[in-house]
Amino acid sequence: MTKRITCVIITCIFVTMCFSFFYRERNMMSRNILKLKAKHRPLQANSMASARKPVSFEHKTYVTERTGQPDIKVTHRVLSQKNIIFVVAYMRSGSTMTASFLEANPGTFYRFEPLRGVYNKFKETKANKTTQLKYSKGSRTFKKTKMANVMMKELQAWLTCNLTSLSMETILDRGYTLHERDSCIKDKRTYRNKTSIQSRQDQIKQCVRNLVKDCVKSPSIVLKFIRLSVQDAAYFLPSFPNMKIIHLVRDPRGIISSRDRVGFHYTKNGSIANLCKDIQSNLFWTKKVFQQYNNRIKIVHYEDIAENPYQLVQEIYSFVGYNYSKDTEHFVTSVTDSAKSSCPFCIKRKNSTETASVWRHTIPEDLAETIYHHCKHSMDVLGYLPLENKFQLRNTNIASRITQNTSKRILQSDLTMPPLEESWLHQTL
Incomplete structure (x- = not known):
């Protein structure tokens, strides 16, 4: 009798253990399936949780203990393998002309x-x-x-x-x-x-x-911006592995002079100081992208495009993976050596080299000095010279900048973030 009771107890314990093991395994399998579904759930392109936690990827800046400088820290999900090109520039820096060279390539969505x-x-x-x-x-x-x-x-x-x-x-x-x-x-x-x-x-x-x-x-998407910073552009690099950034720069004196000619007067809204801060910030983040993504950003001088358009367009095409053809060359000629210049906001120029330096004949001396004073650090990094008197300013036979490897100079320079507000994309992240 005792043996029978013992056998019954042992059998009950065994059955209980089997059921317990079965339910535990089933629950674990259910959780794994849910995780797998969540991992492979297709991206809802219209969905956006909040600026603090975007659906597709997260990009934050943080201060490192060693340097005390902001850095790029990302977790991401790849959204596209397309060839994507951002042209990040400044108003009146030659961005429309530069982007037109990229748009001219067959198969480009611009x-x-x-x-x-x-x-x-x-x-x-x-x-x-x-x-x-x-x-x-x-x-x-x-x-x-x-x-x-x-x-x-x-x-x-x-x-x-x-x-x-x-x-x-x-x-x-x-x-x-x-x-x-x-x-x-x-x-x-x-x-x-x-x-x-x-x-x-x-x-x-x-x-x-x-x-x-x-x-x-x-196969290629090209977007041109004057309202996007290099910091903002870098936000998208992890999720678009074939994306590249062209940071287009120009002598700030030429930018301000050109803005003034088309009605955006430099005396309004502290535009000189704001421009200098934007350039300094963009150079800082250009260096960060160089350090972390190496071959995915290129800094281009508008003056180089204006003076040597064929060589520079070939370099840009090589950087983004485009094929430079005879048709491309004909288009470059039509833009930089046109029969006559088109409207101030259009791309065709009778002589692009003269256009790039026309500011030296029209800008007031005191304004040129003020701009250099505000932008001195960034202009030194970019190789732009002070042009200290009227003779140096007006004489275009005297170079306004030095020939250098700007990318190397940026990497070697001690660049810091200017005291300005955060970019619109990061202000709530």
Whole structure:
């Protein structure tokens, strides 16, 4: 009797252990399946958690204990293997002409200033007020503090060809392109009567569908910016392994003089100091990208393009992996050695070399001295000379900069971040 009871007890214990083991294994398997599904869940291009934790990747700056300098720290997920090129520049630095050389390459999907429409919309909004943006499925209202979120979504949409998620402020923003393929603007008079509104909306939808097809089939995407910093551009490098950055620079005296000629007066909004801070910050982050990504950023002088366009375009093409052809050379000639110069915001110049140095004949001496004073450290790194008197300033036979390996000089220089506000993309990260 005792033996029978003992056998029953042992059998119960064994059965209990088997059931316990079975349920534990089943729960573990369920958790693993959920993790696997989460890992391979397709990216929702329209989803964006918040500026503090983007859906696709995270990029933060932090202060290292050893140097006390901000660095790039990333965790990421690859979103595209496309050949992507960012041209990061400054207003009136020759960026439109430089980007046109890249756009001229067959198979390139190009966008001029993809952030301009949204950026201007937010800029019009006063602090603590809201901005309304229009989308294909209706309007959405954002606080001004959410500008970083919106602009990050817009950029990611361009880079992944998810153009149906773009705001109408972006879609309807007219860009300067060779083919007008990226502009969905038609005659705005069609808005005047109700019968044409639906037709107009259908035209825009069809235009966006065409843009998506063009973007998807193009092996290369080129985006040109004057509203994006090198720091912001570097944010996207981990998730786009074939992305490269061209940091275009120009003598700040030439930039300010050119802005003044087209109506952006240097006396407004502390533009000289702001420009110098932007250049200093971009050089700092250019060095960081050189150190961490080596062959994925190239610094280019506008003056080199203007003076030796064929050589420089070949170097740029080699950097981004383009094939320099006879057609490319003919296009370079049409832009830099045209029969006559086109409008101030257009790309064709009768003589690009003269255009690059025209500021030396028109800029006031005291203004040139002020700009050099504000930008001295950055200009020294870039090789721009002080031109200390009127004779040196006006005599174009005297070089305004030294010939050097600027990339090497940047890596050797002690560059620091200027005391300025964080970039729009990182201000809430």
